[in-house]
Amino acid sequence: MTEARTDTREAILQSARTSVETHGYTALSFRDLAADVGVKSASVHYHFPTKPDLAEALVNRRCTEQEAFFEDLFARTQNYEELIRGYIAMFRSGFDCGNRMCVAGVMSAEIGGLPDPVRAAIRRFKDVNVAWIAKMLRIRHPRMADETLQQRAFAIYASLEGAQLIAHGLGGDAAAFDDVIAGYEASGLLSLTGSGGRADDAGAENRLHERKPAIRKRAQN
Amino acid sequence: MTEARTDTREAILQSARTSVETHGYTALSFRDLAADVGVKSASVHYHFPTKPDLAEALVNRRCTEQEAFFEDLFARTQNYEELIRGYIAMFRSGFDCGNRMCVAGVMSAEIGGLPDPVRAAIRRFKDVNVAWIAKMLRIRHPRMADETLQQRAFAIYASLEGAQLIAHGLGGDAAAFDDVIAGYEASGLLSLTGSGGRADDAGAENRLHERKPAIRKRAQN
DNA sequence: ACCTGAACACCGTTCAAGT
DNA sequence: ACCTGAACACCGTTCAAGT
Numbered sequence: 410m411t412e413a414r415t416d417t418r419e420a421i422l423q424s425a426r427t428s429v430e431t432h433g434y435t436a437l438s439f440r441d442l443a444a445d446v447g448v449k450s451a452s453v454h455y456h457f458p459t460k461p462d463l464a465e466a467l468v469n470r471r472c473t474e475q476e477a478f479f480e481d482l483f484a485r486t487q488n489y490e491e492l493i494r495g496y497i498a499m500f501r502s503g504f505d506c507g508n509r510m511c512v513a514g515v516m517s518a519e520i521g522g523l524p525d526p527v528r529a530a531i532r533r534f535k536d537v538n539v540a541w542i543a544k545m546l547r548i549r550h551p552r553m554a555d556e557t558l559q560q561r562a563f564a565i566y567a568s569l570e571g572a573q574l575i576a577h578g579l580g581g582d583a584a585a586f587d588d589v590i591a592g593y594e595a596s597g598l599l600s601l602t603g604s605g606g607r608a609d610d611a612g613a614e615n616r617l618h619e620r621k622p623a624i625r626k627r628a629q630n
Numbered sequence: 631m632t633e634a635r636t637d638t639r640e641a642i643l644q645s646a647r648t649s650v651e652t653h654g655y656t657a658l659s660f661r662d663l664a665a666d667v668g669v670k671s672a673s674v675h676y677h678f679p680t681k682p683d684l685a686e687a688l689v690n691r692r693c694t695e696q697e698a699f700f701e702d703l704f705a706r707t708q709n710y711e712e713l714i715r716g717y718i719a720m721f722r723s724g725f726d727c728g729n730r731m732c733v734a735g736v737m738s739a740e741i742g743g744l745p746d747p748v749r750a751a752i753r754r755f756k757d758v759n760v761a762w763i764a765k766m767l768r769i770r771h772p773r774m775a776d777e778t779l780q781q782r783a784f785a786i787y788a789s790l791e792g793a794q795l796i797a798h799g800l801g802g803d804a805a806a807f808d809d810v811i812a813g814y815e816a817s818g819l820l821s822l823t824g825s826g827g828r829a830d831d832a833g834a835e836n837r838l839h840e841r842k843p844a845i846r847k848r849a850q851n
Numbered sequence: 852a853c854c855t856g857a858a859c860a861c862c863g864t865t866c867a868a869g870t
Numbered sequence: 871a872c873c874t875g876a877a878c879a880c881c882g883t884t885c886a887a888g889t
Contacts, residue, residue, distance in 0.1 A: 417872080432742035435656035439863065450863085452873050460863065510739065517799025518731065518739035521653035531799050557816065563806075564789075564813025571792015578738025578752050585784075592785025595778065597818040638853080660882065671882085673854050681882065 418456045420446040426467055430509035434464055434519050461524050467512050468530035472537050479541040489549040493599055496545070500569045501586055508581025514570045538566045549600045561600070568593055639677045641667040647688055651730035655685055655740050682745050688733050689751035693758050700762040710770040714820055717766070721790045722807055729802025735791045759787045770821045782821070789814055 424445045428437050439460070443450040457463035482495050503509035513534040516523060520531070542562035550558060572593070576586035594601050645666045649658050660681070664671040678684035703716045724730035734755040737744060741752070763783035771779060793814070797807035815822045 433654075433656055433740040435654055436740065436743045438861085440861080448872095449874055451865085451875080454864070455872065458864090508742070513799070514795060515739050517795050518736050519654040519657065520799050520801065521729070522657045528799075528801055535796065535800070560809060560813040561817060562813075564810050564817065564819075567792040567796045567810040568785075568789040568814070568819075569792070570795055571788040571790070574735060574738050574791055574795055575756065575788045578734070578741050578749075579756070580741065580749055588781055589785050589788040592781040592783075593789070593819065596782060596785060596821075598785075598789075598814065600817075659880085661880080669853095670855055672856080672884085675883070676853065679883090 417446060417448060417452065421453055421456055421463070422466060422470060425463055426470075426512065427507075427509070429464075429467060429512050429515055430503065431507055434512075434516050435522065437463075461527055464516060464523060465526045465530050468516065468527065468534055471512055472530065472534050475534065475537050479537075479544075483544070487548060489545060490601060492545045492548070493601065496542070497569065497590060497599075500573050501583060503573070504576065504581045504583040504586060508577060510573055510577045511570065514574060517570075518574075535566065539563050542566055546600060565599065568598060638667060638669060638673065642674055642677055642684070643687060643691060646684055647691075647733065648728075648730070650685075650688060650733050650736055651724065652728055655733075655737050656743065658684075682748055685737060685744060686747045686751050689737065689748065689755055692733050693751065693755050696755065696758050696762075700758075700765075704765070708769060710766060711822060713766045713769070714822065717763070718790065718811060718820075721794050722804060724794070725797065725802045725804040725807060729798060731794055731798045732791065735795060738791075739795075756787065760784050763787055767821060786820065789819060 421442060424442055425437060428442065437460070439450040439453045443453050446453075453463075457466060478499060482492060485495075486492060500511070503511070513531050516527065516531055520528065539559065539562045542565050543558050546553070546558050546562055546565075553561075572586050572589040575589065576582045579585050590599075593599050642663060645663055646658060649663065658681070660671040660674045664674050667674075674684075678687060699720060703713060706716075707713060721732070724732070734752050737748065737752055741749065760780065760783045763786050764779050767774070767779050767783055767786075774782075793807050793810040796810065797803045800806050811820075814820050
């Protein structure tokens with residue numbers, strides 16, 4: 410398909426993504442980016458006229474990837490616990506490769522310096538995630554009111570971004586992330602224990618098909 | 631007490647705080663900061679030799695303020711619901727004055743470019759918050775195991791930072807923040823509904839002393 | 852003790868010029 | 871279509887010099 414012609418553009422996007430996930434958007438340098446890709450900084454401006462243009466492309470690309478991730482996940486299983494654990498694992502994966510964070514999360518913190526198109530992309534990323542979380546939750550709560558389900562999905566999205574943000578700020582502390590997730594699970598937020606607060610479902614499928622190993626605790630000291 | 635002599639240093643800290651809360655740490659400019667305060671940028675370096683030194687001072691000052699906030703809050707009431715709602719209101723308050731965000735949250739996202747002293751300050755801010763949330767939770771759950779209580783407190787802290795981050799990224803969408811909080815509450819995460827998951831307390835004080843008005847819903851469209 | 856101007860190597864951005 | 875060197879006004883930082 411679209412293979413060779415946009416080599417440089419592709420390399421820029423990949424290098425920029427890693428950099429933003431690791432050091433943030435504002436800290437990203439067009440000159441360093443260009444050096445990493447093997448061109449001059451003016452060439453980066455050829456592909457992305459301004460820095461916000463690059464930011465927008467990064468978030469929009471993440472939206473597409475995220476859709477694909479969800480489709481793959483749902484193709485593998487329709488078991489709620491497996492779905493939600495797979496989703497959580499994606500938020501955790503950045504800690505295994507250099508303490509990276511979701512680009513939409515990073516840019517949310519730096520939103521003050523970003524123009525409308527980037528804000529729209531961040532909103533779209535949120536919408537994509539909430540819609541698919543709701544799709545998961547529907548499996549667990551077949552009769553829950555749609556408004557309640559959407560609200561719960563939004564809450565789960567925000568809580569996972571928060572767990573990632575805090576663990577990222579603690580230097581990529583995956584054990585802290587796991588600890589927060591365990592707290593969410595125990596409270597019922599993730600609808601994993603069958604004790605999910607006001608959830609007005611039938612409570613018919615509280616037994617889990619299989620149990621994953623317990624979430625790892627903090628390193629003993 | 632310490633009044634007049636450190637005027638400039640005080641003004642720098644205040645201006646920097648607003649700027650970081652609004653635009654992020656990396657976007658903060660020593661020259662703009664100096665202009666706002668009425669000195670030259672070299673003078674800012676006299677008070678804070680490097681930018682990370684300023685960042686560290688900002689977070690450490692927030693820790694002190696946060697301690698004072700909690701002490702005031704506990705001095706006003708020992709009612710759990712009032713305490714937790716007062717705490718949540720603090721996370722929400724930034725949306726009423728220019729979409730500001732917690733400095734520790736902002737810098738968590740930008741942690742990749744920050745040295746150890748700042749990381750330590752961010753960790754301290756987390757510790758302060760979790761300790762005081764645990765103190766609140768102890769009122770609601772008198773017999774909960776301490777480890778479980780700490781985990782729940784950590785989860786609440788991360789979830790509130792997440793709610794703030796996402797609403798910040800949506801352009802200071804206070805209604806979105808309220809929506810997420812309502813989702814947390816309904817799930818039991820905030821221990822406000824008496825249906826808090828595996829919480830192994832006696833369930834003796836589930837009745838609330840008073841009910842606050844319902845959390846506002848999203849603007850109708 | 853506190854501030855400053857000038858210099859340094861950086862930054863995003865622009866543009867005329869190359870192939 | 872894609873890249874470049876040079877220039878512009880910025881940036882954090884340093885330092886000798888002022889009061």
